[in-house]
Amino acid sequence: MSVIIGVDVGGSHVTSALFHGEAIVRRAGTSFSHGSHGASIVQVILDAVQAVSATEARMAARVPVGVGMPGIVTGDGTVLLAPNLGIRNLALNDALLREGLRAHVVNDANAAALAEWYSGAGRGRGSLICVTVGTGIGGGVIIDDRLVSGSAGRGGEIGHLTVAPGGPLCSCGSRGCLEAVSSGSAIARQGQEAAHAGDPCLNDVCAERPGMIDAQMVFEAARRGSARARQIVERAGRYLGQALAGVVCTVDPEVIIIGGGVAMAGDDFIEPVRHALEQSSLYRLRRTPVVRAYHATDAGVIGAAVHAAIAERVLREVR
């Protein structure tokens, strides 16, 4: 990568970074209102680009920009669906191009996978799955050194694999998705139910940290001996392991990378994942390494920049 800009758009926060080679030489972050939907997401991205390129006039027009978006993004940069931003069917590459940006849009968890492949836990690997466990669950699949975005941008959407048929309702509208049982919000929801039912450890943790129960509080209660909290965490990890065993039987990557705020919490989560993988005979045939992500909060901007670099190289070759 020479000079490139990476933008990571979240549900209410956008981060941008200016790269010279692999080094971030300038970065910016800003919150935006949830009202900034649809077309105005273009302005949010333009501002984020401007924030890291302001001192170099007209730079934004010359530098390739990678944009990670929380939603289903097709190979040509159309956002088919981004529920948290209220976006449907927005040709974002084209919209940004009209504003003078050499933009290349990619799903945010796909971007995180590219970051791990390029300079993280998947460096030197030709194929990998990288799963990001945060409020939701995203993922990215790389095969033969190429991101699998899929025919409609659904590559790596392992948060929506059915792991508990007929189980809890997912934000996508289906039942029993991995995201509905193993994501940070699913762990928090189950923790709230346990606290409501009078789990003493969870209530102790709650007393110390006022506010809604989140996934970290459930992890903390599990460490303090709450059998109920441990059960919630272990089950979340087990379902993730079951989903990953399915990925092994579908594309059989060289390495499984687990990242995101929830999964980075500790071994509480990774151990049940490994244990569930061990239940699969085909997994045991040759154990695929399960490793923690290398990149943390920068995964999004790094991966978006890597995506732009690859897209520009491909464009150069085509022209």
Added chain:
Amino acid sequence: MSVIIGVDVGGSHVTSALFHGEAIVRRAGTSFSHGSHGASIVQVILDAVQAVSATEARMAARVPVGVGMPGIVTGDGTVLLAPNLGIRNLALNDALLREGLRAHVVNDANAAALAEWYSGAGRGRGSLICVTVGTGIGGGVIIDDRLVSGSAGRGGEIGHLTVAPGGPLCSCGSRGCLEAVSSGSAIARQGQEAAHAGDPCLNDVCAERPGMIDAQMVFEAARRGSARARQIVERAGRYLGQALAGVVCTVDPEVIIIGGGVAMAGDDFIEPVRHALEQSSLYRLRRTPVVRAYHATDAGVIGAAVHAAIAERVLREVR
């Protein structure tokens, strides 16, 4: 493909075909004893090659040979596991090379996927999943016009996706695999249980066709109005649809191809597959076409030949 030989090794039968371009100009098939395990599978393959190349002296040594094997086959042609043949860890490419064959070994269901991609229901598609429902369930994934064999040959092994956690024991040793609930042998097993429990339709079908109940008999009983048989067939299709919805959320292929003796039986099986896919919100976002395989019994030899042709081209490019 110019002149090439395809060999399709089953559990007790081997088929071979000599191709001139896309046309089969000679074919042979023979049964072999289940005792012919391990090293002697090499002799079975040599004989099958000889059977279609006998009139052209030393031809076998010059012509590339593709070999489809019922088992887990790594990218370098090592059979890690072929339970029905009692094979473990056999470097079959190398063993056949030592016998003078330019052999390229591939998993049989992966071969079927290549056949569909090359000249079947996936012609012109860059990515697909092809699932073969017979006695067992195999599959093959193609992405960016390349077969995904995976880091240990497990690419496309969707018969071993967990669809019914804690469910019936699979031949692989795990529980609740797709193969354990939706394969021909799983449908037959459930039919036998229903007949044992006194299902009248199934017992009528049994009376007409003596012998063990097979999947076709369960389909027939379902058509004649057996609620129990229809339930078995619909559940088998539903689980397959659930597994395929997972594939859509992992690699999102352009087309889903369903083949194999059981699935080709009729719409009894395909309709519940489509219905289960419709339960997935991400599937509904853009419906991936679900089509029947084009090739029937020749899929194995055609796909093995395609695999050899691709491997030879790659070798030429490398040299």
